[in-house]
Amino acid sequence: MGRGYGISSIPFLEVQISMKKPCEEFITSTSVRCGRHVHTIGLTPRGALVLCDHPDVNTELALAALGAPTPRCLSILQSWRDGDYAVLPDEIYPALIKALERRDDRQRAARESADPLEVPFRIRAEERVRAMAEGALKQCGYRRSHTMWVGGEHIVAAYIGEPDIVGSSNDVWRLGFHGTDSWIDATVRLSWYSRVYKCRLAVVGGFFVLDVIAEDEKGLVVLAGRQGRGYDVHPARARVFVDEGGEYRLVWLRDVK
Numbered sequence: 001m002g003r004g005y006g007i008s009s010i011p012f013l014e015v016q017i018s019m020k021k022p023c024e025e026f027i028t029s030t031s032v033r034c035g036r037h038v039h040t041i042g043l044t045p046r047g048a049l050v051l052c053d054h055p056d057v058n059t060e061l062a063l064a065a066l067g068a069p070t071p072r073c074l075s076i077l078q079s080w081r082d083g084d085y086a087v088l089p090d091e092i093y094p095a096l097i098k099a100l101e102r103r104d105d106r107q108r109a110a111r112e113s114a115d116p117l118e119v120p121f122r123i124r125a126e127e128r129v130r131a132m133a134e135g136a137l138k139q140c141g142y143r144r145s146h147t148m149w150v151g152g153e154h155i156v157a158a159y160i161g162e163p164d165i166v167g168s169s170n171d172v173w174r175l176g177f178h179g180t181d182s183w184i185d186a187t188v189r190l191s192w193y194s195r196v197y198k199c200r201l202a203v204v205g206g207f208f209v210l211d212v213i214a215e216d217e218k219g220l221v222v223l224a225g226r227q228g229r230g231y232d233v234h235p236a237r238a239r240v241f242v243d244e245g246g247e248y249r250l251v252w253l254r255d256v257k
Contacts, residue, residue: 026050027099030091034072041073043092047099049080090170094181097155104130122190126160129193132202133158137186141206143231144182145169151179161187163210165225167233182231186210196222204240205250213237226252 026042029052033039039053051073054060061078064070070078076088088096108127137156144154151172167184188196188210196202201209207224214221219241226236237253 028091028095030089032072032076032089039073041076041089041092043095043099045099045102047096047103049077049092051077091172093170094153094155094172094183097157097183100157125190129188129190129197130158130160132197133186133188133192136197136202137184137208139203140184140208140225142167142184142225142227142233145180145231147172147179149179150174150177151181153181155181155183157183157185159185159187160190163188163192163223163235165208165210165233165235167225167227167231169231180231184225184233186225201240201248204248207238207250209240209250210235221253222250224250
């Protein structure tokens with residue numbers, strides 16, 4: 001599993017390439033220890049991972065399959081191809097999220113310019129639900145990075161699948177300065193629109209509601225994103241009820257007496 005549930009469960013943007021490219025073509029790059037050397041890994045604007053110091057990746061992969069040691073750069077590339085983005089250097093991950101967003105924007109623009117009847121209904125429905133979920137995530141009150149000189153970005157992304165939410169942060173270094181970027185990945189079902197969003201339950205008390213689990217005389221039992229230490233966000237059960245003023249309130253179940 002990658003750093004976020006949704007990130008590790010979706011196909012990546014482009015076919016990964018691996019060749020020497022000038023670093024100015026990258027939206028971000030970083031150095032990694034590969035054997036006895038320090039190599040450069042970059043991410044292109046189209047979202048392709050580039051190994052600058054391995055011009056013949058296929059040959060090296062073939063040798064590794066025959067028992068030769070696998071260089072770290074190639075291990076990162078192989079995990080990337082397998083959808084395990086947890087191995088990515090911290091400098092690459094925020095750029096990956098942005099590349100995914102740009103990919104989605106390009107696909108959305110292409111669909112909007114096409115005949116709507118040519119786009120499968122499920123794809124249009126997933127796109128709409130994801131956009132609503134990301135909008136709700138931006139309204140939540142979770143901690144977010146505010147570092148000034150480096151980092152300071154807060155990235156949210158929503159995906160379709162089994163309900164889950166992950167929040168964390170990445171260290172960012174640039175020109176000797178250190179900062180952090182915070183991020184939250186949430187995954188919801190298509191039914192989130194009717195079960196949560198239309199019922200005005202998407203954000204309650206500053207927390208993102210993933211799904212409604214049950215309903216009883218005391219109110220609703222929901223799965224929501226709970227703030228942990230630092231930038232951690234994780235799924236937890238909570239009860240939602242209507243207060244005397246007619247507003248929804250959320251109380252975490254283990255806090256209920």
